[in-house]
Amino acid sequence: MKRSKYVALISMAPAVSFILAGCGEKSVDAMVFHSEQDCNDYGVLSSEQCRADFGQAQALHQETAPRYTDLSACEAEFGSGQCETAPATAGLGAGLFMPLMAGYLVGRAMSQMGSGARSVPTQPLYTSRHQPGFRTATNTMVANSTGFASVKASQLQPQPARMVQREGFGQQARVRVSVGG
Secondary structure, three states, X not given: OXXXXXXXXXXXXXXXXXXXXXXXXXXXXXXXXXXXXXXXXXXXXXXXXXXXXXXXXHHHHHHHXXXXXXXXXXXXXXXXXXXXXXXXXXXXXXXXXXXXXXXXXXXXXXXXXXXXXXXEEEEEEEOOOOOOOEEOOOOOEEEOOOEEXXXXXXXXXXXXXXXXXXXXXXXXXXXXXXXXX
């Protein structure tokens, strides 16, 4: 085996072990809601908790939603009228667009619902025109519909907003990550 192939295989080992580590991870129960009212209607959480979780998801939406350089690229991915002007950020600048929040994930083990103990952070969710279901800002599939969902906590940690340089939410698009706030 050539030395360059050997080096490439060794450099891939940490990534492979990280991916395989998630294989044995147990799923935790969470819930997906369209809105604060949707959360209230399910009756699992108190109205105060629904309000707090929805507010937390909205705040995180401003920080983590994917960013597009023009409205047409955003709408090509999320649909006409499904994008808004993104707030200016230190890492990505101003004049960008992001999808509207389509729902949010409340991540707690069902046995802990209402207790405040979190297994997965509450976070905004998005729906793409091209991919079914609710997805995180990093394009991780969460659920096909609102209600109960089974998720892996390690796959659902919010990440800073990223710039999508062309259509393809979560696809092999060139991205730039914000590292400051």
